[in-house]
Amino acid sequence: MQKRVNASLGELSEEFRVTSEEINRRILVVDDNVSIHQDFLKILQPERGLEGLEQARATLFGEPTSVRVSDQFVVDCADQGVVALDLIEAAGREGNPYAVAFVDMRMPSGWDGLETIERLWGADAALQVVICTAYSDQPWDEIRDRIGRTDKLLILHKPFNSVEVLQLATALCWKWDLAKKVSGRVSELRHLVDERTTELRHANRQLMEFNDALMRSVASLEAAQTEILRQNGELERLATRDSLTGCLNRRAFYARFEEAFTVGCEQGNELCCLMVDIDLFKRVNDEFGHAVGDQAIQAVADCLQSGVRLTDMVGRYGGEEFCLMFPRTTLDEATVLAERLRIRVAAEAGNRVRTVSGMTLTVSVGVSTSAFGARAPLVLVDQADRALYAAKESGRNCVMAMDVLVPGLTPSEQLDLQVRRVTPRESTPAVIR
16 A cells, blocks of 8 residues: 555656647637638648748847747647537547637637637536637627636737747647646545545554655645646746746736726826837847847846836837836826936946947837826827827937827817927937947
8 A cells, every 4th residue: 555655646746747749739720710720820830841941040140039839739720619619529539639729709600709618618628718809809808707717718819929829829738738637636646545544444553654645645736736836827927928028028018008097097096108119229230130139129128127116017019119007107207207217228228238339229208198088008009109209200319298288178178189308408319339
């Protein structure tokens, strides 16, 4: 009996050393658009020859290597929910289930995305699901009310990019495999406890040995649970953070922006948005190469993240552009913070690019506020982008803020807003050397 206990506990620690070859990498794509099937296949089943060519090119020209799949996924596609259900049921009968399903929200003929998910979970409750939807589709609250709270459902906003799809597919396949192994091990441990209890009734002399074995089993189970929590934390980081800068990626930033905007509207708190763009960034890439350009983006991102408050958020909006959100902050406070960030970047960012001596980096900043009656986060982003454009037109390396056109009128009475310069005129744009 003791030998069986020790063997089971030893196997438990080995159970979580999962190699990529052992993971279930079966993916199901459900979308009525055949071109979407091809997009997923290109991302999850790239051609090996092209992958090698891309790697050689990146090495030759010193460019950053694009994301690749190191191990091929097995991808099946269905154009309707009924077809997807048949595939799920057939896979279950064959003992070769799918780990992840990417399901489109809108499918005009047949079941919609939510009904398809309900049917698929009816056939396979362990299936990890990613809803592919646009911001204009069904709100998350309605989806949650219909399906319920579950940790097996994520949302991928359209238009999506290959990095997001690849991260979700990889992470959810790992999660599916870990959940399966934990479930199996828990059942085995329960059976082991029952077996020990029966034997203890006939042999009290083994009590101490069995108690020791039980304590080891619990410790192993706790270690396994700790590992799962760590993996979940890593999955969350991979799904929400930009790989180059560590800032929130655009999808995660916008989701949190929406939440903060809603809370601000409900509580009557002002919220400010900043759009930040690195000045003359194309010249950095053209003169020093994309590798130095990446270092410049990282340097500016470090200055922004280290210069904001704990309640603020920094997201990489795309390329050399960043979007910042300041909750419970007035326009005057936001412009002061924006000016500090501009000065910090001009003073420190260039020095953080170690491979080029004497580089000067500056940013242009546009500021907007919810106090002027914006009804959605995207309105704030558009207003901040308008102010950013004015900052670039005004010579760069400055902060411009949206302001009322006619002082004294309420936001609803304003016909339009104007752009106001925050940075003093004495601050001249820095030149990249």
